[in-house]
Amino acid sequence: MIGGGFMGKAHSNAWLKVNKFFDTDYDVCLKVIVGKKSPLEAFAKRWGYEEVSYDWEETVSRADIDIVDIGTPTFEHMEMAVAAAKAGKHIVCEKPCALTYGQCLKMAKEAKKAGVVTYLNHNYRRVPAVAYAKQLVEDGRLGTIFHWQGAYFQDWIMDPDFPLTWHLQSKYAGGGPLFDLSSHAYDLARFIIGNAQAVTAVNKTFVKERPLPGAGAATFSAGAKDDKAQKAAVDVDDASFAVVEFENGALGSIQTTRFATGRKNYNDFEIYGSKGALKFNFESMNELYFLDATQPQAEQGFRRILCTEGVHPYVSAWWPAGHIIGYEHTFVNGFYDFLQAIAGKGLPLKPDFNDGADIIRFAEAVKLSSEAHRRVLIEEIK
Numbered sequence: 001m002i003g004g005g006f007m008g009k010a011h012s013n014a015w016l017k018v019n020k021f022f023d024t025d026y027d028v029c030l031k032v033i034v035g036k037k038s039p040l041e042a043f044a045k046r047w048g049y050e051e052v053s054y055d056w057e058e059t060v061s062r063a064d065i066d067i068v069d070i071g072t073p074t075f076e077h078m079e080m081a082v083a084a085a086k087a088g089k090h091i092v093c094e095k096p097c098a099l100t101y102g103q104c105l106k107m108a109k110e111a112k113k114a115g116v117v118t119y120l121n122h123n124y125r126r127v128p129a130v131a132y133a134k135q136l137v138e139d140g141r142l143g144t145i146f147h148w149q150g151a152y153f154q155d156w157i158m159d160p161d162f163p164l165t166w167h168l169q170s171k172y173a174g175g176g177p178l179f180d181l182s183s184h185a186y187d188l189a190r191f192i193i194g195n196a197q198a199v200t201a202v203n204k205t206f207v208k209e210r211p212l213p214g215a216g217a218a219t220f221s222a223g224a225k226d227d228k229a230q231k232a233a234v235d236v237d238d239a240s241f242a243v244v245e246f247e248n249g250a251l252g253s254i255q256t257t258r259f260a261t262g263r264k265n266y267n268d269f270e271i272y273g274s275k276g277a278l279k280f281n282f283e284s285m286n287e288l289y290f291l292d293a294t295q296p297q298a299e300q301g302f303r304r305i306l307c308t309e310g311v312h313p314y315v316s317a318w319w320p321a322g323h324i325i326g327y328e329h330t331f332v333n334g335f336y337d338f339l340q341a342i343a344g345k346g347l348p349l350k351p352d353f354n355d356g357a358d359i360i361r362f363a364e365a366v367k368l369s370s371e372a373h374r375r376v377l378i379e380e381i382k
């Protein structure tokens with residue numbers, strides 16, 4: 001496991017749980033946690049890693065490592081993934097895949113050459129209600145899809161004194177919500193209704209400069225406040241709103257922002273089709289709302305489906321019906337699929353680095369559209 005931050009914790013928890021709840025061909029053993037500067041000995045003890053290392057290059061080529069899990073900021077994904085593939089390791093990598101379409105293609109190419117399994121952790125696909133929404137669409141229950149409305153809203157950087165962490169610098173993050181949140185929102189759209197073919201978008205930055213980060217500044221955390229901290233320019237979007245034309249003929253939108261007052265992790269989609277409609281919001285992640293327009297008109301309405309029955313995807317591994325699951329379960333579900341893929345079982349694992357490339361290609365198209373003030377075809381991005 002490379003990176004002992006927010007994702008290091010979420011992934012370590014999932015690795016510990018996957019063999020407890022799912023039957024797999026492998027017993028996962030947490031060998032090494034790799035950090036950068038801050039000591040990780042306490043982290044290793046808490047999560048049960050056998051060793052701590054501060055040298056990822058040496059660690060990924062060790063003979064006793066089978067899986068490399070990359071939970072570092074986005075700018076480091078490509079170099080780490082390529083090294084892991086060259087060393088013949090199966091790879092889990094956090095989203096967004098990398099900084100550019102070209103970097104993602106390189107990751108996919110090296111993984112293919114090495115014949116390793118790659119899993120890009122767009123974990124919201126592994127919410128049972130989301131996977132069930134896909135089933136309903138695939139079964140034709142919505143008919144022809146006319147609209148996809150995807151919105152992913154947060155509010156954790158609204159304070160203009162929130163520091164310039166790596167998330168707010170394009171050299172580390174690629175972009176603002178466009179890379180961080182639209183990558184998830186577009187992954188869900190692709191998963192359920194397919195690829196985009198064109199975008200028309202506007203990105204906006206509300207706070208143009210921010211104080212440099214002090215001790216403890218991290219994802220969702222401002223750290224220690226320093227009134228004398230120097231300020232530097234913000235070069236990423238604070239919000240990204242895109243009108244999306246899909247290959248299947250649907251017209252939709254992907255709107256993401258970190259300036260949606262009161263919205264914490266509001267990952268939301270609505271789908272409208274000729275035979276029905278669906279609505280999902282991660283803040284009530286066990287629920288899916290379904291309107292079946294083939295029912296008698298007088299009885300129609302959005303039905304709340306509590307997706308906690310054993311028949312819903314992944315649920316049979318967890319608790320009896322009605323005993324809801326949470327954020328952390330999505331990581332466990334994903335790692336189960338990853339282990340199955342390594343064992344050659346199940347469908348090809350998605351999303352992988354090729355999907356990651358398509359997602360960053362979309363993000364680059366959104367960026368170009370906003371900068372050039374015009375509609376951009378996805379195929380323009382080479």
Ligand SMILES: NC(=O)c1ccc[n+]([C@@H]2O[C@H](COP(=O)([O-])OP(=O)(O)OC[C@H]3O[C@@H](n4cnc5c(N)ncnc54)[C@H](O)[C@@H]3O)[C@@H](O)[C@H]2O)c1
Pocket residue numbers: 002003004005006007008034035036037038056071072073074076094095096121122123180218219
């Ligand atoms: N799937 C999700 O929903 C989700 C949520 C949050 C973050 N992420 C993604 O996960 C990645 C990490 O985000 P985070 O929130 O955990 O960040 P974070 O800042 O909390 O943690 C990153 C960790 O990586 C370590 N690190 C950085 N460079 C390193 C190196 N060269 N060697 C070893 N360790 C190194 C840092 O010391 C830090 O502990 C990002 O790509 C982010 O987009 C995904």
